[in-house]
Amino acid sequence: MKNRSDLPSIPQAAFDWYDEYAHGDIDRRTFIRRLSTLGVAGLTVSAVSSALLPNYAMAEQVSFNDPDITAKYIEIDAPSGHGKAGGYLVTPNKVTKDNPAPAVLVVHENRGLNPYIEDVARRLAKAGFVAFAPDALFPLGGYPGNDDEGRAMQKTLDREKILGDFTDAATYLKSQPITTDKLGVVGFCFGGYVSNQLAASWPEMINAAAPFYGTPPTADLQSIKGPLLLHFAELDQRVNATWPDYENALKTLGAQYEAHMYERVNHGFHNDSTARYDEKSAELAWQRTLDFFNQHLS
Template identity: 60%
Template sequence: MKAVDNRDKSIHIPQEAFDWYDQYAHGGMDRRTFMKKLGTLTALGFSLPFLTSALLPNYALAEQVSFNDEDILATYEQFDSPEGHGKGQGYLVKPTTDQKSYPVVLVIHENRGLNPYVKDVARRLAKAGFLAFAPDALFPVGGYPGNDDEGRTLQRGLDRAKIQNDFVAAARYLKSHELSNGKLGAVGFCFGGYMVNYLAAVDSDLLSAGVPFYGTPASKELRKNIKAPLMIQLGALDERVNASWPEYESDLKANQVDYQMFMYENAHHGFHNDSTSRYNKEQADLAWQRTVEFFAQNLK
């Protein structure tokens, strides 16, 4: 059955529905409360199926590069993480050209594990000429379970410090990969955006470039360690994350970090995720073009 594209419904949905979804997706509201609040919008003429189909992800819509694309090759690879959960696993995608080395990019998922959208982002990077690796924080508990609700619950139940150490280990694994040119970039979304900021701050020598999409900063005491150039991608309607930006920018300036920030008008938290109605194609395409160019400039 062909997937139904409900993403254009965002132009009709009231802003509070997106705010409720953001709270729900980040643990500030349980599913029952979220659905109850959505139900109040039926008085405005919306049906509950209409709202849920538009707000909740449909990953059949998120494939821009097929895993069968002849220009890439995807495999699952494991890495050691002695200070994390012992072992990690990720989705490694490489171009099928015969180069001896490539610039490498770590791709970091949201707060629900390695879902199909993030795997597709890794394929997009490989299609653009990068060796991309997307670890799954949920590997220690069986991996992404196939739906976001369970994924969020599983990730919330893991030790956060161990998750962070797993991503540090993944970054080091990728940077030292036999096909790596030694220059590591990282891009992440939501929780993954935070992790990009964290990786830049926890080890000054780890990243050569970082692109956090709508992610909060690392703890204040770590920010003085940031040396890698950063491209900060924010959605103008994302009040929760944007509230952390002024202080973060002040610290980046104080520490003379090479950074640039882009604020995308009429864009929600998650505007790059093309599986839900938060997706803003025009702004997502622009943000992605900037991301690829930024990595090309700093990693090749």
């Protein structure tokens, strides 16, 4: 949704309600009912909801058929999680066992491996990294094709087993002959939390973590070392409320971190499939992320 000039400005309340809906605090019916109370000239409930809900046709920046990369779905052993895990592996075509590249684990939001996250993995491969985006919903058959059902499915899974799947995915990446011994992780929303948690629980395995609007680790915080590159959205009250205590802990621990607050943008501003997307901030955050990985994983 890089260009929404066809719509009047969407009130901030609508973004806040969408955030509540996306994180399970209200159901879809309540979300739509609240939208109907806006009464903004030129905006209908249908127009607002279609702008806020994902349109994944808008999210592709790097094609599956890009000649510089190879993308495929794979299955791996995940003894720390659900026994088996699966996801989307994307490799630069120039990478071989004689010319390995650093790897980046990509962690999706709270709804499974949707097309936006797959595109993020392709963007990383296009930039020269071996990227793997596991699907937490793999034990249930994988991402179902829509976020509502995916969100409901992910809520039924044990979070510790999900973390185990991602940990084993990280181990898999590091063990591949086409990857170096350097591994980064980037995640969004729930994936931002997972990125923080992996950096805390497995500091020797994660060489650089770049969480986007993620909450702090819930365990092993005392072990976190960094480096961390943390991205926050100024209007994201829910996640931002957790940052002061997290930052104080990072300072106390002497962890290496860099944090950026992007002005006048909402939670999910990097996701270019909805009206929350802010092109300027998203591109700046992404370039910072690539520079960060190039610095710490090369």
